[in-house]
Amino acid sequence: MDLNFTDIWVYLAQTPLLWLTMTVAVYQVTYLLYQRAHFLPIFNPVLTAIIILVALLIATGTPYQTYFDGAQFVHFMLGPATVALAIPLYTYYARVKQLLVPTLGALFIGSATGIISAVWIGRLVGLSDITLRSLTPKSVTTPIAMGISEAIGGLPSLTAVLVILTGIIGASLAKEILDLFRIQDQSIRGFAMGLACHGIGTARAFHMHAEAGAFSGLAMGLNGAMTAILVPLLARLLGL
């Protein structure tokens, strides 16, 4: 009972354990909240977990670098998770093969739309150059988007935040907008969500329907590659 609480805090603050545990624990709580709220979009667990963690970090005066030293183990799993998308893709391969032309056509059109609309609208509302460059690859999964952003002179860490914001906004509104336009085919719904809002959209699509999830994962993977190719080409045309 001699141990001083400050000593414990000083020790914990130096190990990766604390913030790794906090990341996972806070997410568990926010996910439970999301379930309780009947999957209401504004209770998106990524959004609420980020808000709570940022509040905790500010309250304890912890710099982001210290937090990331612990949380990086979770962040790292994005790589293997991307590779793991090959499995649902293979499971639905027969259906994908059947829809090869519509899939690849929609991939090209959708990917270009995501890039061009971001740059045009961003200019229209007067975004600064650095934000615009960081925002251009917003539709693709974080590690890919960060690489693209760096290549066109954006801020990779700002891109990570904008990508996640895109995912949250897209996943929150996708169901409503797809219902509004009467898109009922699960493969189309999933494909559009994965293409426009990467992993967060895919997580939401899996939640809506298994086939939508598989197509979403496919679109997310394909658009990662397509955007990586299109952005450097379009950047010149768009004058970035």
Added chain:
Amino acid sequence: MTAKILSSTLPEAHPVTGLGDRVTPMISKLLELERNTMIGALTTLLLFQLIGEVIVRTLALPLPGPVLGMLLLFFALLLRGSIPQSLTTTSEGILQHLSLLFVPAGVGVMVHRATLQAEWLATLITIASSTLITIVVTAFSMRFLLRLTRRSSSAQEE
């Protein structure tokens, strides 16, 4: 004559020989490391990510390593013709909690508070409208192309 050449290049007419003969069992092995354990499946995923990363760096491809890893694993599964049980279970486990993996990068928002505070409205408008436009355009173009290909294939049948 042409038909003969074509059919001989088809895999059914031409059972795997030469290089493929050696490569296919090798890939099967690669997918079944430590048969049916979670560690084995995780090793497979990491190995494919590593291979993807090495190829991307060596050839300076404009593609992220994990995406190439995903494509390579997909082709490996096609060659093998089935998915090892452990790989299904493990990947389902990871993909089920995909959202969690975005949290650490998202917390990075605290570093960019100043930038975002200055342009939060413009940023929000851009992201929301561009994302919704992308969803709708993608969905409509896919539906249009689906109907187009269905119509042409049913026209062929008639």
